[in-house]
Amino acid sequence: MNLTRAARVAIVGGGIGGLVCARVLQLHGRSVTVFEREPAFDARPQGGTLDLHPDTGQAALRAADLLDRFHALSRPEGQEWRAVEHTTAAALEHEWPPGDEGAGEEDRPEIDRGHLRGLLLDSLAPGTVRWGHAVGKALPLLDGSCRLVFADGTTEDFDLVVGADGAWSRVRAAVSEALPGYTGVTFVETGFDDSDVRHPDLARLVGPGTLVAKSGSTMLFAQRNSNGHIRAYVAFRAPLDWHTAAGLDLDDAAAIRTYLSQRLDGWAEGLRYAVLDGDHDFVHRPLFALPVPHVWEHVPGVTLLGDAAHLMPPLGVGANHALLDGTDLAQALIREERVDDAVRAYEELMLPRSSELAKQCAEGLENLVP
Template identity: 65%
Template structure:
């Protein structure tokens, strides 16, 4: 953690000697999962438009091409804007008031050595009131950076900025971080990739539903929360718990009930903690 005005080190938390918090790039994790299953298991180009629970306890998937298929169990693992969720809940994600603007740096150790030293081998955070800079070292010499700001969702429209005009976005962001140390503003001036606007949305917490046979949710589809390091881990834990229940319980419906009885309370606790984490990451102004 660095001081925004001077880039002086405020806090350093080295990795534990036991290596208790390993990290992996999302794309590599996705590759591991896909490579571990039989080819053809994943059916690409079959976008789901919606689901209909049936009276016999099964569930019908409706596809974008107009076709439909019935399944014993449909697991909505389709993220923030889930097409499966409406079968269980009318809850919709709401804007948190915080937007991440993402950018990146390639070959950081040779092309951006000062930034590489600033970030180190893990993550770097510099935060002020209503705005923060976060940078994380990824594999293959890449640094991913987020400009985190408390702004209206349409901040760019209010500022008269076309998000496709990268120069205008850069100029506006530099103005927002006026007075910050130049070694930190380097993130705004010299990124290799463009700026991607990512407004943060969350589901209400707690987000629960009455059990419906034949369908359930996991991951962001079930408990979308601020991205402070829990989302992917929870999704994998959800999947593991559901798989274990399907193997050990007497039937599919019993398994889903057992899974939901564990997942829903856990996700409520995690969502509350993640909301607090976002407030810590991007502090709001106090009156």
């Protein structure tokens, strides 16, 4: 019988869901190791901005005793939302963040993903994260434990392996044959540095939060990050190989710019600028999602959280629920006497919740980019 108090717990993936799970376990004196394939925290860009919801992301950080530190880093003004008409950039809808009189239940402050990940990493005991440890697969064993097989061929056994390793999880195969499928929507991303000084017209148009514009199956998002950085995305429906069919090389920035310029023909100049005049190369981001619903029969010794469990379109809920998954699993491991009972309790809570959420996100993407 694997008891939770002395359990050997491995979390595969050092994203925010896995890290918050590790943090809550350590707060309660439990042992945990996080395996991350990247060699260091700053090995790659950390992504854009996240709005953390009171009943999910913020609730998770409260359980991790990190909510005050989150608020010190967050940007409440980033909640502002501006929708504009695509040919004139005239305002269609404008939502302000709640003021002092409205702050509380509806507050969804923004935070850069890198800042949130850094906050979680700093909260862990030294040595918790083993960098540069790529996992090849997880093998459930007959005694209810699980063996991690690393990319270098070495192995290590644990009472519980948690797959928190994202969309293309190597752990997922231990419980499910499902693979992410292309949603039919792709994003092309660029960015603007020091926008208030170098791109003042765009900075004023975007404001402190998010700007959106839409025409048919093409949508533009521009989001303020910290330090004056703006990330801009154009989203559209297209085959996965749209660039090949159009005769484009994704590394040819001039050709991609010409294609996007044609796609945005007739759009307001300020909106075209947000896509065509960035300081960074274009990044191709096709959207993938797991089947809806994605569920599995319980397998002793292994479970999933975050995108590994319920990859869905990025409509503002995935990161929040990854954080909630992490704290729910950690709290089940603290509450239950046996590891298997804890994992069953967690999956009975998480799987129905994530299935309904994934359904809503799939429908939301259809409406957003028809």
